[in-house]
Structure formats: structure tokens, C-alpha cells
Amino acid sequence: MPTTPPPTGRRTFLAAAGLTALTVGAAGTAASGTAVAAGRPPEHKAAGSGWHSDPDRRTFTVAVMPDTQYLFDGTSINPEPVEAALRHLLDHARDENIVFLSHLGDLVENARAEEFAPLSKVFELLDRRRAGYSVLAGNHDIDSSKDDQRGPSAYLDTFSPHRARRLPTFGGASPDGYNTYHLVRAAGRDWLVLALDWRLSPVGFTWANEVIARHPKCPVILTTHEILYADEASAEARFSSYGERLWDELIARNDQIFLTLNGHNWPAARTTRKNDAGNDVHLHLTNYQDRYYGGSAMIRLYRFDLDRNTIDVSTFSPWQLARAARGDANVLELQETELTGPEDRFSVAIDFEERFAGFAPVPPRPARPASRMLLPGTVAYWRFDTGAEDGAPVDGSLRVRDLSGHGNDLVRAAVPGSPADALRWSAEHHPDQPGHGSLRFDAAKSPLRGAFFRTVKGAPLDTATFRSGFTIEAFFKLPADWNGSRNAWAGILSRQGTVGAAGKTGDPAEPVVTLSVSDGHGLQWAAAPLNQPGLVGSWGHELPLDHWWHVAVVNDGRRSTLYLDGCPVVRNAEVAANGLTTLGLSWLFGGYEYGGTLDQLFHGWIGDVRVTERALPVGAFMNA
Structure with missing residues (x-):
């Protein structure tokens, strides 16, 4: 208190037993x-x-x-x-x-x-x-x-x-x-x-x-x-x-x-x-x-x-x-x-x-060379830090090389009539992303417009069944203007071919594999394993917009688990899941088909994407 110290003994407190008695003498x-x-x-x-x-x-x-x-x-x-x-x-x-x-x-x-x-x-x-x-x-x-x-x-x-x-x-x-x-x-x-x-x-x-x-x-x-x-x-x-x-x-x-x-x-x-x-x-x-x-x-x-x-x-x-x-x-x-x-x-x-940035700024994590990302079992790795001008349209003839060396290259495709800048180079990236660059997809529905990528004809990835397990990773960001009525159910990465054509049960028009953004801007993983009659899925929570995320789907040959920023989501199906069904068709990067027809395109940014034919621990993810 601000007062001058008062004389001793002017306050009287109730006596109470202490936690531990102390003997105080002279x-x-x-x-x-x-x-x-x-x-x-x-x-x-x-x-x-x-x-x-x-x-x-x-x-x-x-x-x-x-x-x-x-x-x-x-x-x-x-x-x-x-x-x-x-x-x-x-x-x-x-x-x-x-x-x-x-x-x-x-x-x-x-x-x-x-x-x-x-x-x-x-x-x-x-x-x-x-x-x-x-x-x-x-x-x-x-x-x-x-x-x-x-x-x-x-x-x-x-x-x-x-x-x-x-x-x-x-x-x-x-x-x-x-x-x-x-x-x-x-x-x-x-x-x-x-x-x-x-x-x-x-x-x-x-x-x-x-x-x-x-x-x-x-x-x-x-x-x-x-x-x-x-x-x-x-x-x-x-x-x-x-x-x-x-x-x-x-x-x-x-x-x-x-x-x-x-x-x-x-x-x-x-x-x-x-x-x-x-x-x-x-x-x-x-x-x-x-x-x-x-x-x-x-x-x-x-x-x-x-x-x-x-x-x-x-x-x-x-x-x-x-x-x-x-x-x-x-x-x-x-x-x-x-x-x-x-x-x-x-x-x-x-x-x-x-x-604390004014006196102790945290240095940004430097880019890591592609060679460091090629862990044993890597079958595809795409990144977009090419040095292209930020905001420049992606050339229609672009072929994105598979840096793993397995020939799973990507080629650009677009909905007829879409503007040239529907797909642009971007310097934006997740702070823990190995490559310091991304692609900016600007897509919408009704009418459908935008651009995407597909694996080249004959890519080994198209026929891979991943019986021993797999890890699919991607960095992405949804923009502040993302809207469920225009942008929902867009695939970050999906596989062509329908559930019905594969002889699986469920909605016959669904693709056999998709990692998509739902109408509540949460993630959905839906895939037809080799050992199940239909789709087995995982659902993430509603994600804040205008924020970079790392997503990973890990399958150890027995079960699939969806991770966000290295954390498992709650709605991972407790169902045996081995391998991925394929009809030998292409993978779509930023695109999603329904009934075998292009139905939706991704709206936002996608950074590095890696596919590994084994289950990776969290500590080996690209954001680790």
C-alpha cells in the first residue's frame, strides 16, 4: 500500500492452521x-x-x-x-x-x-x-x-x-x-x-x-x-x-x-x-x-x-x-x-x-532443394518455385516435371472459354514449404471456368495400387472470397474413374479417389480401397480461410489417416483400407470429376505436392 508503515499490531487476523508449521524464534x-x-x-x-x-x-x-x-x-x-x-x-x-x-x-x-x-x-x-x-x-x-x-x-x-x-x-x-x-x-x-x-x-x-x-x-x-x-x-x-x-x-x-x-x-x-x-x-x-x-x-x-x-x-x-x-x-x-x-x-x-519482429525477427525458413524431399519410396513430387514472375499466367503448354524422376509429369488443361489468367504463378507459400512458390487457381461454377492439371498419358502413377501403403501430401490455401456455393467439392488431387465403373458400391458417379474441399471448407478424403466394396472416407473440420495448410493422407496398408499440419482429424474411418482402386486413368491436380465429367475446379493456392508409396511418420512430412 502507498501509506507510511503503520504501527505494529493494528490488524488482527483469524488464527488458522498452516500447511506446514514453522517454528520462528529470535x-x-x-x-x-x-x-x-x-x-x-x-x-x-x-x-x-x-x-x-x-x-x-x-x-x-x-x-x-x-x-x-x-x-x-x-x-x-x-x-x-x-x-x-x-x-x-x-x-x-x-x-x-x-x-x-x-x-x-x-x-x-x-x-x-x-x-x-x-x-x-x-x-x-x-x-x-x-x-x-x-x-x-x-x-x-x-x-x-x-x-x-x-x-x-x-x-x-x-x-x-x-x-x-x-x-x-x-x-x-x-x-x-x-x-x-x-x-x-x-x-x-x-x-x-x-x-x-x-x-x-x-x-x-x-x-x-x-x-x-x-x-x-x-x-x-x-x-x-x-x-x-x-x-x-x-x-x-x-x-x-x-x-x-x-x-x-x-x-x-x-x-x-x-x-x-x-x-x-x-x-x-x-x-x-x-x-x-x-x-x-x-x-x-x-x-x-x-x-x-x-x-x-x-x-x-x-x-x-x-x-x-x-x-x-x-x-x-x-x-x-x-x-x-x-x-x-x-x-x-x-x-x-x-x-x-x-x-x-x-x-x-x-x-x-x-x-517481437521489431527487435528479434524470426528468419523465414529457407527453401530446401528438391533432392532433400525425395525420400525412399517417393513416386511423384511437384513444386512451383520456377522463378516465374509472381502473378504471371501459366502458359497453356506448360508441362510440370515430376521431380522424383518417375515420369509422372503434369500437363495443363482448361475449361474452354476460361481466361488465360485463371491459373497463375504465385510467390506465396506455406512458411514450412520446401519450395517457395505455388499456383493460384481462380475457378468458379455455373458456368464452370478455370484451369487444372492432369498426369501425362502413360504416367506410372495412373496404374499404381499402393498395396503396401502410401502418403499423399499437399500444401494449400483457400482465399478469403472462397464460397461454398461456387467453390465446394473441388479436388486438390483426385483420380479419374468412377465408383460404378470400378464395380464398387455407393454413389456410382463418385470418383474412385479424391482429396477435396467440402462445402464447409473442410477436407474430405474419399477413396475406394482394394479390399472394400465402396468408398472409405475421412473428414476434417471447417478451416479458417486465407491461411496456409499442410494436408497428408497416410495409409499403412491397413488403415488411412487424414492429418492437418501433422495432427490427425477426428473423423478418420476405423475401417480396414488396403491400396487404391484404379481404372488406369489420369490423376487430376486441382480438378474433380463427377460421373466421369469435369464438375469442379480448385479455387485458391496449391504448393508442393508429394506422393510416397509407403506410410511416412509425421516427422518425415514435408512441413517437418
Whole structure:
């Protein structure tokens, strides 16, 4: 809180049994600068073992603990909630991939050594496991009338840089010791956490700006005690006067700072502001000391998911949850175990690659030579990175070579009367596509118009039955103007010849093999296996438009599975499927026949296509 530290003992809290009883006796500070207290919590069940986090997993968690001051107030010492929170983080470090804990200051109420001592003992749980964490001074932890040049303090005796440098995440400290930075390895990169004092001096501002400058490619999470406040619950957060200064002199000018976290005020709130580079900075206020039992060492988990481009945030008290699970919680605790209001449980959408592009752009994946794509068993491989001008019409006499060397070349065909630009070269491609180019098909129905390809006469692919299995892969994108009434049931790749002509049951007009886009712009795989009387199919979900996808159909000789971006779809038929029926006719690339007559053409982009006469694992797909 912003007030001057009040006299000891003005608050009275209900007594409650802790998760683990701590015996706190006389306390003092050691000359080395590390707090010492009598009494020691029992060892954690995994004490001495390392901190378990995966630095490459694309989901990870940063834990945040705001003001705990009311738990350490003069002779009223209640370390159990903090201990429960830290034990929870240790116990769930692996499954939650917890990489760091940030305490936001106001660790204690009156800045006294005897208050810091029991808290110090609890934090030894993290020290022994070498868990990454930071602490910072709030106004109740030091002489709040001074900035970070204040000199010695019980806070600095307890949480000195000397103590922090034993941890693997510690990067360094300002000369005064009140500001630290930490490098956290997560999702395959370094993230910088700044832990800044209650009040930065001009020296402190210079130090913080220099730290960021020395780590020019690191996204930065800035933590300090005060930036925001809110007038009432559910109100948008506003800058305090000091918060405005932080914004002007540090946050706005450093594009790397994308998230700030502070305590000090309540209620919890958040806001977003554009920095000098025009990018969003997410600013969050979290503090629960006004709630029952001083907030019970509430923690927030910031769960980063780089694949979903989301940070999911939840707030709860491990101490109260444990008491509730044992049946020990009182009526007030049961109301506080987990907070689910809009400022306590929410998600933040961040396109991480786009947000960090200004200082750490992700280099595009380079093109890969065709020779690297010719895995054993490859019987056809087509790609369209010929160097043709982007947007240029495809010549009517074009013959696309089968790069596998098996002679399954493609020749262009078109509906009579279609414009020359119904099929164009394009520089667009899936980011993981080996060839950096594609074909742009512009087709419609009623009347049918457009162009497509077919395999050349006598192509070995036309008679292949794939009894030992197969993998068919393609990259494609449907444009924003794709419409079911005009563009549905177009084949990415299909085989001429009808079910009826092949002597199979079902709709006799259907082709014997097709990988198509349905009327709900989802994928359909429908094929007549050699060992079944009719078609066996798989269905994908409705796909977002204007997005590149990789599709694969894999058959291991027993069953076919449709994959999107390496993920199996739910509606894969649990039916035995061996081989593919053929009438010795051509394959159509971008075309689909019904009743043996051209019925629909693809509308959108198609990139690299590969056919392999064996089942490939996901890790061998072209997008891997």
C-alpha cells in the first residue's frame, strides 16, 4: 500500500492452521548480508533435486506473487501461506513448465529484520532447488522516502545480489543492489525479467535502459512495485504519477518491454497502451492483500502458449486450496481459494512473432532443394518455385516435371472459354514449404471456368495400387472470397474413374479417389480401397480461410489417416483400407470429376505436392 508503515499490531487476523508449521524464534541478520532465523521448515520431499523446467517447450509458465506484507507484520508472523505457494510451484514445475517466479514487493510490513527472517527461510525452498526467482523492494520493505540510492537496509541484507547470483537465472544487479535482471530460458529463447526498486533514481533508469540495450533480442517483462492503480473493481487501470514516469523514461522507448507487472494498489486491474514503436504493452496490476488473511499468498500463473499466441492467466491460493482439500478451510477461505473474476482469470492474445519482429525477427525458413524431399519410396513430387514472375499466367503448354524422376509429369488443361489468367504463378507459400512458390487457381461454377492439371498419358502413377501403403501430401490455401456455393467439392488431387465403373458400391458417379474441399471448407478424403466394396472416407473440420495448410493422407496398408499440419482429424474411418482402386486413368491436380465429367475446379493456392508409396511418420512430412 502507498501509506507510511503503520504501527505494529493494528490488524488482527483469524488464527488458522498452516500447511506446514514453522517454528520462528529470535532472528537477526548475518554480517554476510543474508538473513538468519531460528527454526527451519521441514525439507521438501524433493529437496536438493534440480528445478524441473523444459527450456524448449513452447508452453511455459511464469508465476507472480504480489504483496505478502500482512503475513509478516511485527509479532504477527504467518509464513505458512507463502510456503504452501512455493511448494506448489516446486511440485508443479515439471507439469506446468514453471520457469520463474516474480515477487512484486511489499514482502513484509515494517521493513524489519525480524519480519524478513522467517520469509527468508521460506525462500530457501527455492534456493535449495536452484529455482529461478526475483524479489524487489516495495515501499513497506525499505525507507520509502528514498530511491534506490538509499544505502543499506534489512531488505538488502536478506535478498542481496550475493544471494541471487547462486541461481541460474540471475543476470546481474545495479551497483546499489536494489535492481536486478534475470535471463529465463523458455520456448527456445531468452526472456529478460527486470526486477526494479520501489523508486528508480536517475542512475537506476540509466542502468535499466543499458541492461535492455545489452540484450537487444530479448523480450522483456518489467516487474516493479508501483505502476498502475484502479478506482474500483472492473475499472480499467490507470498510471500513477510514478507509473507515468516509468512509461515515459523506460517502457515506451524500449519496444522489447511487452508486459509489466506491479502490485501496491488494489483492486486488480489491467490496461494496454501503445509504445513509441506503435506496439501494444500489456500492463497488469495484481494485489490481494486487501482480501481475507492478507491475500493468503495468492499467486498468479501466466501460462504462455506460443503456438496459440496466448497467455492464459489464473489466480489462486495454494494454501487455501490445500486446506479446502483437507476439509480444514473455514467459510471465508472457501470463498477465496480461486479467483475467477475478469481481472483475475483471463487470456491475453499476443502474436509473439509479430510483436517481437521489431527487435528479434524470426528468419523465414529457407527453401530446401528438391533432392532433400525425395525420400525412399517417393513416386511423384511437384513444386512451383520456377522463378516465374509472381502473378504471371501459366502458359497453356506448360508441362510440370515430376521431380522424383518417375515420369509422372503434369500437363495443363482448361475449361474452354476460361481466361488465360485463371491459373497463375504465385510467390506465396506455406512458411514450412520446401519450395517457395505455388499456383493460384481462380475457378468458379455455373458456368464452370478455370484451369487444372492432369498426369501425362502413360504416367506410372495412373496404374499404381499402393498395396503396401502410401502418403499423399499437399500444401494449400483457400482465399478469403472462397464460397461454398461456387467453390465446394473441388479436388486438390483426385483420380479419374468412377465408383460404378470400378464395380464398387455407393454413389456410382463418385470418383474412385479424391482429396477435396467440402462445402464447409473442410477436407474430405474419399477413396475406394482394394479390399472394400465402396468408398472409405475421412473428414476434417471447417478451416479458417486465407491461411496456409499442410494436408497428408497416410495409409499403412491397413488403415488411412487424414492429418492437418501433422495432427490427425477426428473423423478418420476405423475401417480396414488396403491400396487404391484404379481404372488406369489420369490423376487430376486441382480438378474433380463427377460421373466421369469435369464438375469442379480448385479455387485458391496449391504448393508442393508429394506422393510416397509407403506410410511416412509425421516427422518425415514435408512441413517437418
